[in-house]
Amino acid sequence: MRRAAIVLALSCAAFAGGCGGSEETPSQSAETTPAPAEATVADGAVRVAMKDFKFVPEDVEVEAGQTITWVNEDTAQHDAVADEGEGPRSELFNQGESYSWTAETAGTIPYVCTVHPGMEGTITVR
Template identity: 30%
Template sequence: MIAGIIIAFAVIGVIFLLYNYTYQPLGTQNTTQATPQNTQATTINTLIKNFAFSPQTITIKAGSTVIWTNKDSTSHTITSNSGNELNSQLLSIEGAYTHTFNQKGTFNYHCTPHPSMKGTVVVE
């Protein structure tokens, strides 16, 4: 009987020691959290409607793809202001142009038949 009581106290003592060893009071917990970063490439849809690109400016990660879809009543292009990163053919109504941006930078573009239509892709 006494041996049983001693064993019970020994087990309770071990449990108590283990609990205190692994227990961390709330005030001492490490609350530093890593900020998740979105490094995944995505696909962004841009509409051409009412003689405008919508959205006019987009920000994406390198490796992302942009799809421009012409929902306007006339044909349009997606043409780089400088260089030849963007150079679509004339997009008919419901036509689409797809481009994947692998380089970081800012890419300004316009519609050749309607130069007042402007857009920007910022690649981070």
């Protein structure tokens, strides 16, 4: 019994000693700031992802005549509908599907997903 207690004590000491590291811990942690979300532009078209129940990016700037394409990356259906006047007016579409709209007139156009409150974006047409 005494021998078992000694072996157990030595095993615990060896285990505890192995838990410490020889590497130094930095005194200051490095902070990273995520880059602001920007619309992807390809062939003159601007891409807006519908992801995690948000438009990414929420705000886009385009020139008149430029096309914006919304791509649904969520499992839920989404749409992109201007609050009023000129702007996107999509039907609901599924994951992997997309909708495109071409900006015609300069101005600011707020838009939403009509089925998900708080999912909002703004298009600024120059």
